[in-house]
Amino acid sequence: MVRVATVNQIIPFSCVDGPGSRLVIFLQGCNFNCKNCHNPHTIDMCDSCGDCVATCPVGALSLSLSEVTEAVITKPRVLWDSDKCTQCDTCLSTCPKQSSPKTRQYSVPQMLELIRSQVHFINGITVSGGEATLQLPFIIELFQAIKASPDLKHLSCMIDSNGYLSESGWEQVMPYLDGAMIDLKSWQQHTHHYITGRDNHRVFISLKLLAAEGKLYEIRLLYIPRVSDFDNEINAVAGYLSQLPASVRVKLNAFQHHGVTGEARQWGTCSEQQMQQLAAQLSQRGVRNLVLPNVYL
Amino acid sequence: MTLQHRITQITRDPNLSPKQKSNFLALEAEASLPYMALSDAVTEAKESGIICDMFEGNAPFKPRYVLPDYAKFLQNGSEYLELSPVQDLDEALNALTIIYHHVPSVTNIPVYLGQLDDILLPFCQGLDPETIYRKLKLFWIMLDRTLPDAFMHVNIGPTDNIVCRTILRVDAELKQIAPNLTFMYDPQITPDELLQIAASNICECSKPHIANYPLHANSFDEKGFGIVSCYNSLPLAGGANTLVRINLKEVALKASSVDDFFNQVLPHYCQLTYELIEARAKFLHEESNFFNSFLVKEGLIEESRFAPMFGIYGMAEAVNILLGTPSNHYGHNAAANELGHKISKALDAIVKSTPVKYGYHGLALLHSQGGMNVDKDVTPGVRIPYGTEPNPIVHIQALAEHHQYYTSGISDILTIDETVKANPLAMMQLCKGALSLGFREFSANVASNDLIRVTGYMIKLSDIASFKQAGSRTNTTWLGAEAAVNTKILERQPRVIAHEQSPTHAK
Numbered sequence: 001m002v003r004v005a006t007v008n009q010i011i012p013f014s015c016v017d018g019p020g021s022r023l024v025i026f027l028q029g030c031n032f033n034c035k036n037c038h039n040p041h042t043i044d045m046c047d048s049c050g051d052c053v054a055t056c057p058v059g060a061l062s063l064s065l066s067e068v069t070e071a072v073i074t075k076p077r078v079l080w081d082s083d084k085c086t087q088c089d090t091c092l093s094t095c096p097k098q099s100s101p102k103t104r105q106y107s108v109p110q111m112l113e114l115i116r117s118q119v120h121f122i123n124g125i126t127v128s129g130g131e132a133t134l135q136l137p138f139i140i141e142l143f144q145a146i147k148a149s150p151d152l153k154h155l156s157c158m159i160d161s162n163g164y165l166s167e168s169g170w171e172q173v174m175p176y177l178d179g180a181m182i183d184l185k186s187w188q189q190h191t192h193h194y195i196t197g198r199d200n201h202r203v204f205i206s207l208k209l210l211a212a213e214g215k216l217y218e219i220r221l222l223y224i225p226r227v228s229d230f231d232n233e234i235n236a237v238a239g240y241l242s243q244l245p246a247s248v249r250v251k252l253n254a255f256q257h258h259g260v261t262g263e264a265r266q267w268g269t270c271s272e273q274q275m276q277q278l279a280a281q282l283s284q285r286g287v288r289n290l291v292l293p294n295v296y297l
Numbered sequence: 298m299t300l301q302h303r304i305t306q307i308t309r310d311p312n313l314s315p316k317q318k319s320n321f322l323a324l325e326a327e328a329s330l331p332y333m334a335l336s337d338a339v340t341e342a343k344e345s346g347i348i349c350d351m352f353e354g355n356a357p358f359k360p361r362y363v364l365p366d367y368a369k370f371l372q373n374g375s376e377y378l379e380l381s382p383v384q385d386l387d388e389a390l391n392a393l394t395i396i397y398h399h400v401p402s403v404t405n406i407p408v409y410l411g412q413l414d415d416i417l418l419p420f421c422q423g424l425d426p427e428t429i430y431r432k433l434k435l436f437w438i439m440l441d442r443t444l445p446d447a448f449m450h451v452n453i454g455p456t457d458n459i460v461c462r463t464i465l466r467v468d469a470e471l472k473q474i475a476p477n478l479t480f481m482y483d484p485q486i487t488p489d490e491l492l493q494i495a496a497s498n499i500c501e502c503s504k505p506h507i508a509n510y511p512l513h514a515n516s517f518d519e520k521g522f523g524i525v526s527c528y529n530s531l532p533l534a535g536g537a538n539t540l541v542r543i544n545l546k547e548v549a550l551k552a553s554s555v556d557d558f559f560n561q562v563l564p565h566y567c568q569l570t571y572e573l574i575e576a577r578a579k580f581l582h583e584e585s586n587f588f589n590s591f592l593v594k595e596g597l598i599e600e601s602r603f604a605p606m607f608g609i610y611g612m613a614e615a616v617n618i619l620l621g622t623p624s625n626h627y628g629h630n631a632a633a634n635e636l637g638h639k640i641s642k643a644l645d646a647i648v649k650s651t652p653v654k655y656g657y658h659g660l661a662l663l664h665s666q667g668g669m670n671v672d673k674d675v676t677p678g679v680r681i682p683y684g685t686e687p688n689p690i691v692h693i694q695a696l697a698e699h700h701q702y703y704t705s706g707i708s709d710i711l712t713i714d715e716t717v718k719a720n721p722l723a724m725m726q727l728c729k730g731a732l733s734l735g736f737r738e739f740s741a742n743v744a745s746n747d748l749i750r751v752t753g754y755m756i757k758l759s760d761i762a763s764f765k766q767a768g769s770r771t772n773t774t775w776l777g778a779e780a781a782v783n784t785k786i787l788e789r790q791p792r793v794i795a796h797e798q799s800p801t802h803a804k
Contacts, residue, residue, distance in 0.1 A: 012690045013727065015716045021723035121690050121730030123722060291719065 004105045005138040008042050008130060012118050018158040018181065018217060020123025023115060027138075028103045030131040032162050033197040034185065036224060036267065038259040041092045042130040044099040048078045052091035052101050060084035061091060061101055080104070098261070108141045115152060124156030124178070133165040136173060143176035158217060162196075163203035170209055179217030180210050181251075187233040195227065207244075216248050218291075223270050223278055224255040231278060238285030251291040252279060300329055320405060327354040333576045342569045347547040350573060351403070351540050351608075351669070357577055358585040359401035361606070364523045365597040366534040367411035370396060371420075377591030386420040386429070390436050397444060400592070406446040408526040409536075410476055414453045414460040421460060429459060434467045441473040448526040454481035455510045457491045468505070469498045478505035479524040482732060485511070489725075496725035499741050500718045506708070506740040509732045516704045520602070527667050528708040528738055532657055535602020537705070539577040542608030542666045543570050545615035545640065546675045555619050555636070559643055567607075567647050571661075574605040578655040604657035606705050607648050608666035612637055612679040628681030628695045637679060638698045645702035662705035680709050689713065689727055697734040711741045718743060 006028040011017075014024045030043045037043060053061045060083075063076045078101045091101050106114075115125060125146070127139050143157040156178040163182040184203060186192045192200040210216035219241070221230055230237050241250055254270035279290050307313070307321045332355045335343070342348045353361060371389055374382040378396065383389045393411070400407035421429055440449065453461045461480075468478055480495040481487075487510075495505055506528070513522055513530050521533040531537055548566050552558035581587060582600065592598045613627040616637045620626065626633045648663040668677030676682045679699045686692055689711050700707050717724050728739045 011688070013688055013723070015714070015720040015723040019722060020720065021726040118690055118730075120733045121693070121727055123726050 002107045003138050003141050004107050005111075005135045005142075006045065006103050007106050008039075008100060008103055010114065013121060014126070017126040017128060017160060018124060018179065019156065021121060022124050022126045022158070023118055023122050024126045024128055024160075025111070025132075027127060027129045027132045027135050028100065029134050030129055030162070031134060031164055031198070032131065032185075034195055035262060036195065036222070036227075036255060036260055036264040038256075039130075040098045040259070040261055041095070041100040044097040046078055046095075046099045046101045046103065047097065048076060049096070050076070050078060051096060052094045053078060055090050055094045057088060057090060058084050058086055060086075108138065108145055111142055112145055112149070112152070115146070115155070119152065119155070122155065124158060126158040126160055126181075128160035131162050131164065132159055133161050133169060133173075136165070136169055140173050140176065143173065147176050161206070163200075163206040164198065165206060166202065167205060167209055170206060174213060174215070177215055179215050180206075181218040181220060182207055182210065182216065183220045183222065185222060186228040186230070187237050188229050191227075191229045195224075211244055211248065214245070214247075216244065218249040218251050219244065220251045220253055222253045222255055223275060224264075225268050225270055225274050227255075227267055231281070234278075234281050235285065238282050238287050241282065242286045242288070246288060249289050249291050250282070250287060252282075252293070254293050300325065324352075324354065327356055327358075330355045333580050335576055336569075336572060339569045339572045339576075342566060343573065345547070347544050347551075347566055348570050348573060349542050349544065350577065351542060353403055353539060353577070356585070357539060357581045359403070359587055360536050360538045360581060360603055361403045361540050362408050362525050362529055362531055362537040363400055363402055363592070363598060364409040364525060364531055364533050364536045365396070365400055365411075365592055367393065367396070367597075368416045369534075370595075370597055371416060373595070375591065375595055377595060383420065386417065386424060386432055389417055389420045390432060394436075394439065394443075397440075401587075402448075402526075404446055404448055406444050406449055408448050408450055408529075409523050410440070410449060410451045412452045412521075412523065413464065414456070414458050417460045418458055426459060426463070430463050430466065433460070433463050434471070437464075437467050437471055437473065437476075441471070441475045445475060447474040447477055449475050450477040450479065450523075450525045452479045452481060452508075452523055453505070454479075454491075454495075454508075455483035455487045457486075457488050462491070462494065465494050465498055465505070469501045472502040477527070479508050479738075480505040481508050481510040481513075482728075483510040484729075484732075492728070493721065493725050496728055497721040500721045500724055500743055503742045506738055507728050507732070508738050509736060512700075512735070512737055524706070524738075528706040528740075529606065529664065530704065530706045530737070531606075531662070532602040532604070534596075534598050535604070535657070536598065537606045537662075538581050538603040538655055539574060540606040540608050540664065540666070541570050541574050541577070542610055542664075543567065544611045544675060545609055546611030546618065549611075549615035549618040552619065558615075558619055559639075563640075563643065564647065567644070567651075570607065571651055571653065574607070574661060575654060578605055578653065582655050600655075602657065603655060604705070605653055605655070605661040606664040607644075607661040608664045609644060609679075610666045610668060610672070610677050611675040612640065612665075612699075613676040613682050614674075615640065628685065628692065629687055634695045634698075641679065641699045641702045663703050664705040665699065665703045665707035667708055678707060678709075679703075686712070690730070693727075693731045693734060693736065697731070697736055700735050700737045703737065706737070708738050708740055711739075713741050713743050715743055 007025060008028040009026040011024045014022050017024045026042065028042055029045050033043060050063050053063055060081045062079050064079050065076060080102045085102065092098065132139060139159065146152045146155055146157055157176060158179045158181065159177060160181045182203065185195050189199050207216060207219065222228060223230055252275060254275045256269050257265060275292060279292055283290060303325055304322060307318055307325065310318065343350065371383040371392060374380045380392050380395065383392050397407050397410065402408045453464050482492055495507060498504060508524055517532055522530055523533050524530050529537065543566055548562055549558060552562040588600045593600060616627045616633050620633055620636060622633065627637060645663055648661055652659050653661050665678030679696060681692060681695065692711060696709055724741065731739045
């Protein structure tokens with residue numbers, strides 16, 4: 001069977017997803033359910049209920065017919081015609097699961113072809129999401145193929161992840177992985193659970209493992225004033241971050257409302273001043289390699 | 298308005314310096330002369346905005362762009378300027394400062410200051426880096442303050458040398474609009490580390506722009522070339538006697554079909570363009586006495602190395618009109634892009650097969666013209682219209698095919714999201730990608746920089762903001778201020794990443 005990934009979006013040139021310019025593959029589906037998610041339509045997989053089809057103003061969505069092949073009956077699927085689509089996002093607001101029907105299936109050879117068409121412009125590729133590692137077998141096959149191709153092997157292969165992947169999962173991808181960017185959503189278990197719906201034990205295990213392998217490129221802290229607890233736990237957080245290898249970038253992100261739905265919309269955004277204050281507290285406590293946002297929207 | 302009234306206005310303008318007033322008065326005087334004799338068809342095409350003489354004046358007494366052989370000048374000195382051959386860096390910088398004031402151009406300020414690293418390097422032997430830095434920094438400040446025009450242009454590269462590196466350092470530090478700067482890149486010669494410095498400079502101050510050295514060098518003979526003003530590649534020790542441009546949008550509007558455009562209308566207006574070119578070149582070469590100047594007598598320029606530039610603009614609109622498609626089609630659609638390439642190819646064939654009396658090897662040079670402050674609803678050169686740009690890679694891929702045809706220069710300006718500032722490696726890779734696909738020049742503005750590129754020259758947004766109240770000591774600011782209103786330059790879309798990825802990246 002051909003391995004395919006469900007892709008939400010591909011950005012051919014990004015400056016913020018790892019070193020240099022990168023082709024970024026955003027995979028659909030996430031195992032966290034963060035209240036503050038900026039892309040909630042990437043969390044759930046489309047179950048082809050078809051509700052969105054009727055509301056699409058330009059007829060870019062349709063339902064395929066059931067297929068009956070050798071004893072297998074497939075149920076209808078929502079099909080998306082990207083040429084007709086005007087990106088009005090009516091479908092996203094119609095969907096009862098807040099899921100996007102605007103996804104596309106890519107096989108590894110198709111993805112390699114796409115990467116080849118951009119190869120002169122990029123330093124590497126990053127798989128992101130959603131939560132990329134939910135489609136780990138695809139990632140492994142893709143990275144393996146890149147490293148085995150003379151014309152592509154110079155590209156660095158990075159994963160941008162919530163860190164929830166199991167140790168054995170990381171070990172499988174490790175031989176082909178150049179680096180990972182991991183989000184640490186908050187320090188305390190209960191805060192982490194409140195924000196994401198999951199605890200953060202496995203995130204710390206992932207961070208430790210990647211750091212030990214020299215493959216932790218960046219740890220990302222999203223600062224949501226009065227919600228995430230990095231400021232209240234500043235000593236513990238700073239102590240932890242300064243133990244990480246010196247090469248690890250510590251990227252501070254400022255919570256904003258763009259794309260956010262639900263109760264997190266009521267949370268205050270992070271101002272430049274609040275961000276500077278957190279950064280100052282961390283650097284006073286010996287945290288180096290801090291990277292701050294250059295835009296506050 | 299009568300001539301006298303216009304002159305009165307200029308002399309009393311509260312925002313112009315005396316020198317700026319003198320320039321405008323001279324333009325009015327020249328404009329009061331009758332135009333060279335032209336056929337009715339050319340006059341009509343000119344008056345209806347299909348062909349344009351770039352306001353070079355009714356009696357062209359100086360070439361549009363002049364590229365003196367400054368190496369020869371430093372080596373020989375100048376009898377006319379009473380200067381001996383140069384011995385050291387101080388004398389070299391002093392001699393250049395002098396000669397720049399004697400190099401004319403359409404703006405009355407030299408548009409070419411030389412391949413400065415090559416010509417200064419021989420005089421830097423034995424000097425320590427800090428001394429070179431101090432001298433070049435003063436020189437840079439002098440240029441900006443005494444020759445206030447961002448069409449004034451320095452070339453450096455492709456070799457790695459101390460002068461090249463020092464100029465990049467000084468330029469990023471001072472962030473001046475002048476001089477404009479081209480860095481020549483040759484993948485065989487230029488180390489990545491040096492290209493990275495240039496790319497980081499772009500993130501800092503939108504300069505330099507980066508030229509595909511092998512591609513340019515192959516277009517000219519062994520005597521070399523220079524890049525001047527805004528992206529004009531021209532023979533060294535020569536230049537452009539005139540630039541006449543043709544508005545492809547207006548040409549397309551006259552065509553009844555795509556075939557009619559290629560077979561009848563385009564060739565017809567190209568022919569009229571040539572008539573205007575010939576008339577203007579004839580006056581300059583035969584009546585103005587320009588070629589009796591010391592620059593010719595001392596061998597710093599040669600009359601045979603001057604060529605007319607055959608400029609085009611409005612490609613995007615022409616393609617959309619011919620295809621009858623929505624206005625944002627060009628740059629996004631394969632059929633539209635291919636029709637554009639076909640038009641460039643047809644223009645190339647015309648320019649390479651139409652002899653001119655005063656040309657480079659008897660020919661004009663095709664040029665993708667970067668627009669003027671008066672252009673409304675028409676896009677410069679072959680660019681993708683402002684505000685409709687796709688992501689930088691699609692952008693580059695859509696336009697790369699054009700670049701082979703435009704010997705005397707073509708440019709697009711990529712506007713890059715400011716996130717690139719934290720990641721200059723990405724800028725370098727984008728540049729390398731563009732050049733490897735056949736781009737002649739790579740230019741980028743980084744969103745949020747005060748210093749930005751308009752058509753080809755640089756302006757400061759803060760200058761535009763204060764211009765209306767206070768005027769400007771810099772001649773090009775008013776062009777930028779007008780262009781900001783007329784041509785929507787400030788609406789260029791910064792593109793790199795989708796908005797949801799910026800500034801935070803949370804799931």
